[in-house]
Amino acid sequence: MNTAFITGPTGCIGSATCRWLLDHGIDRIVGFSRKRDLSRLDTAYHSRVEWIAGDVTDLDRLQEAVEQAQPRQIIHLAALQTPDCQAQPLVGMDVNVTGTVNLFRSAAQASAPIDRVVFASSAAVYGQRSLYPSDSVSVTAAYLPPNLYGYWKVAGEGIAQAFHQQTGIPTVSLRLATTYGPGRDQGLTSAPTTAIKSAALKTPYRLPYQGREHYHFVDDVAAGFGQAAIRPFNGYGVFNLRGKTEEVGTFLELLREAASEFSLAADVAVATDATSMPFVCDLDENETLAAFPQMPRTDLREGIRQSLRRFREQIASGELCPPSP
Known part of the structure; x- marks a missing residue:
């Protein structure tokens, strides 16, 4: 049975990604979040989605959950959004940085083989559009985040790259905007x-x-994370989601x-x-299409x-x- 483990499965992107994966060859989803809420997911999928209660800031609980699920793919979506990070900076740091460290530590220590880990990054790692003179903003453009949320996504990409270097497990960071x-x-x-x-x-x-x-349509975001998790890929890569x-x-x-x-x-x-x-636009998609040519827009x-x-x-x-x- 092919199982995918998703943190933050109950939100907009999480529920849409669950649907896409279950429609494209994944047999079972194990979701990890503080509360069970399948209201965004059609009831036809409920029997194939399991839920483990927990918080990504709790390393022991997260390790137990990954070990229990024994997934082939992991998608890390759990995060606080910009307004919450600005209102509660230290809480935002715990969830968005410590939680990401915990997720990758749990994946690194899993006893069952993992084929892929996908990290939800953000276009907030870039600065304002005026700082980039080119026609589009490539993934190689400078990190110039405008807020704490962006800095923490930069940290998450570094954590993802370190995980790949240590484990050799193919790892993808996807940057998305609106x-x-x-x-x-x-x-x-x-x-x-x-x-x-x-x-x-x-x-x-x-x-x-x-x-x-x-702009990214939600169904395209789901397909983007889904394809990054199950389509052929080797190494570590960071990509702008198509939009x-x-x-x-x-x-x-x-x-x-x-x-x-x-x-x-x-x-x-x-x-x-x-x-x-406040956020960048004109995200370049050339590298994205080279790696995942069927990713929709x-x-x-x-x-x-x-x-x-x-x-x-x-x-x-x-x-x-x-x-x-």
Whole structure:
């Protein structure tokens, strides 16, 4: 039985990655998180997903979980997002750095062979776009993180590389920017998804930042992590997840156009006091396609349309309701 072990399996990216893996040859998922929440995962998958309660900051518990699961693939998604890291820096460091050390130590000490470990890094390892004069930002560009979250992702990539050097186990770090689509409801860059959801709910929304943003549709993110975990690969590599850069205003215009197809008048715009988008854009994907040539990238217009359709279905089923007045 081919088993994948995923930390942070209950979030937007985690649940989508579980679905992708179970649809593409993985027999069993063992999820590791503080609480069991399969609400983002269709019930058809529940019987193939097991859950082990624990916190990545607890090394002993994490080692026990990896040893119990005996996975062939490990995907480390568990992390605190930028707002939480800024609000509680030491807690963020414990989860995002110590937790990552613990995960790789547990993988290194596992008795059963492991084929691949994938670490969820971030475009926050880069600085602002103006610091890079080239047309796109390559994975070889300088580390210039704008915040603590970014520094801790830099540390995570170093930990991943050290793990590979010591164990020889193929290891991948994937950098991603703004994930949008159903299930995304946490972190600073959840705002585009909130805009789509607001359009579906017929409620106004003002995006809190402006500028150019690099977008990844959630299904593509899941496929990216899934392919990085099971497709042929050797060595250690860091890659930008495939995505599309557009002005925030263009994203909102595409949303308004998609909403009109559903006979909706989307009242979405950039806030009058919007700040500047703090993260990089124009992530280069050449190295990514060389290593994983089948990694998908959904057209931005189509990703927005699919997201809007899913939210409308959730409204119809009563799963998604307007916020209380």
